[in-house]
Amino acid sequence: DPGVRRLIADAGRAVGQAVAAMCSVLDPALVIVGGELAAADGVLLDAIREMIDQRTSPTPGHPYKVVRGALADKAEVLGAVALAMITAASGQPDVATAGGQPDVATAAGQLDPTAA
Numbered sequence: 001d002p003g004v005r006r007l008i009a010d011a012g013r014a015v016g017q018a019v020a021a022m023c024s025v026l027d028p029a030l031v032i033v034g035g036e037l038a039a040a041d042g043v044l045l046d047a048i049r050e051m052i053d054q055r056t057s058p059t060p061g062h063p064y065k066v067v068r069g070a071l072a073d074k075a076e077v078l079g080a081v082a083l084a085m086i087t088a089a090s091g092q093p094d095v096a097t098a099g100g101q102p103d104v105a106t107a108a109g110q111l112d113p114t115a116a
Contacts, residue, residue: 005043012044016051023056023064034069041068 019031031052037044049066056064069075 008037008040008043009047011037012047013051015044016048017055019048019066020052020055023052027062028064029062031064031066032069033066034071034075036073038068 015033022028023031031048033045033048045066045068049064052064052066071078
């Protein structure tokens with residue numbers, strides 16, 4: 001459907017603008033796109049690449065490579081499992097809460113990736 005393809009391309013260009021800004025600061029070797037829309041592979045990733053190409057000046061010999069994530073819809077679950085394992089291995093107390101909501105800043109401060 002042309003309308004859906006246009007909508008996905010527009011979303012890709014919007015994401016691409018934000019990713020281009022991050023590329024300018026971080027200069028990554030690889031940009032991995034995941035989530036539900038990543039299944040729209042060609043249209044979405046082409047639009048993201050287009051914006052990165054328009055809005056960045058990559059290091060010579062180091063173009064920004066944009067690929068679809070291999071974990072697909074498992075990424076969030078696997079990330080949560082990894083976080084739980086790191087937290088358990090660190091011996092730190094559970095994530096603090098503020099008003100019943102997880103306190104991400106406190107949780108991040110409790111994690112020490114070198115302890116795993």
